Amino acid sequence: AQSVTQPDIHITVSEGASLELRCNYSYGATPYLFWYVQSPGQGLQLLLKYFSGDTLVQGIKGFEAEFKRSQSSFNLRKPSVHWSDAAEYFCAVGINTGGFKTIFGAGTRLFVKA
Amino acid sequence: NAGVTQTPKFRILKIGQSMTLQCTQDMNHNYMYWYRQDPGMGLKLIYYSVGAGITDKGEVPNGYNVSRSTTEDFPLRLELAAPSQTSVYFCASRSSGQGSGEQYFGPGTRLTVT
Numbered sequence: 735a736q737s738v739t740q741p742d743i744h745i746t747v748s749e750g751a752s753l754e755l756r757c758n759y760s761y762g763a764t765p766y767l768f769w770y771v772q773s774p775g776q777g778l779q780l781l782l783k784y785f786s787g788d789t790l791v792q793g794i795k796g797f798e799a800e801f802k803r804s805q806s807s808f809n810l811r812k813p814s815v816h817w818s819d820a821a822e823y824f825c826a827v828g829i830n831t832g833g834f835k836t837i838f839g840a841g842t843r844l845f846v847k848a
Numbered sequence: 849n850a851g852v853t854q855t856p857k858f859r860i861l862k863i864g865q866s867m868t869l870q871c872t873q874d875m876n877h878n879y880m881y882w883y884r885q886d887p888g889m890g891l892k893l894i895y896y897s898v899g900a901g902i903t904d905k906g907e908v909p910n911g912y913n914v915s916r917s918t919t920e921d922f923p924l925r926l927e928l929a930a931p932s933q934t935s936v937y938f939c940a941s942r943s944s945g946q947g948s949g950e951q952y953f954g955p956g957t958r959l960t961v962t
Contacts, residue, residue: 738890743888776955778940780950783950785949835893838883838890839890
């Protein structure tokens with residue numbers, strides 16, 4: 735069965751430090767991959783997505799993610815975290831099975847300390 | 849362009865009551881989705897629709913019903929509310945165009961059943 739694993743429930747990073755959020759997926763074919771961000775009390779907003787081509791994708795707010803097929807991973811990175819990046823981050827896999835469905839990971843909550 | 853709107857924002861129900869969560873999108877998207885979000889669990893798909901008149905069950909459909917009479921609207925009906933339905937509910941939509949797996953989310957409805 736398809737699944738998405740985000741092994742870190744929460745992460746604390748100092749402002750200005752680099753960030754990497756981990757994501758592993760289980761899916762038989764080449765997946766559509768997404769990272770969404772959710773600020774408190776808000777809906778989810780797309781940060782970036784991967785369908786094909788260059789395995790390093792750039793997103794909004796200075797985020798990037800790298801698709802590694804051999805590791806079934808799609809980790810999210812940012813070189814320098816800002817206090818406004820504190821939020822919950824969701825990795826997701828899109829599956830095209832007669833009605834595109836998205837399977838979400840459980841999320842990683844990012845805390846940023848001054 | 850309002851995007852995806854949801855009403856109400858908050859609601860408290862007594863056990864056994866019924867209610868309808870409203871969702872409307874103005875992007876002419878064919879695909880619409882209802883998710884529930886519970887702490888530490890990510891988003892679980894309740895129902896989805898690939899177009900007006902067509903709906904299908906997701907992972908956790910029990911206790912819910914949907915209809916899709918227009919492209920714009922996708923209401924979620926709770927019959928006989930139970931405490932297990934206490935959650936935050938998100939509606940989302942996406943285009944059916946090629947490579948457009950991104951979903952657009954509403955702000956959510958926080959429901960408490962007591």
